[in-house]
């Protein structure tokens with residue numbers, strides 16, 4: 593797998609800072625200073641695995657770029673949003689319909705690279721070893737999670753998941769019926785060295801519910817354990 597990352601950032605000083613640090617950590621980098629250019633570059637570089645998207649841009653914004661990447665059927669790409677202030681968090685959680693993670697500016701190179709590495713690990717995490725087919729399937733009710741292909745089916749119909757959503761589903765299906773705290777989920781999915789806050793867990797659970805539940809107002813599969821976290825089933 594190529595370690596290719598797209599950096600979309602209109603401020604050239606921040607962009608260079610990102611590019612230098614990513615290259616130093618062994619990533620190949622494709623740079624864009626507008627959303628339009630980013631989408632164009634992604635068309636030409638099909639091997640980009642991770643996109644870092646600034647939100648505030650002169651043309652279409654980072655949310656729109658993210659939406660279009662997912663709308664084009666690219667569920668496998670890792671997407672990290674770059675947000676300017678913590679005040680943007682409400683907007684981020686509300687609009688973050690397809691991103692895997694976000695980083696708040698100003699960020700340290702260590703923090704940023706840790707996030708990119710963690711996402712990259714999750715994406716390439718499953719070794720392509722040959723195992724008996726049934727060992728690759730985690731089944732629960734109408735769901736079948738194929739851990740080799742990293743795909744989810746509900747009643748035989750494929751549900752497209754982002755890398756983070758897949759990892760959360762696997763965590764639930766590996767631990768059916770046990771209550772998991774939001775902190776446990778955060779550490780299991782985003783890694784021990786994650787710097788972000790617990791809201792990211794709720795954002796992703798909400799999104800996952802929209803994809804898998806019959807009635808998101810009354811979730812039957814991912815249930816809430818009030819004041820604690822979530823569990824699979826009742």
Ligand code: CA
Nearest residue numbers: 602646648649
């Ligand atoms: Ca900007």
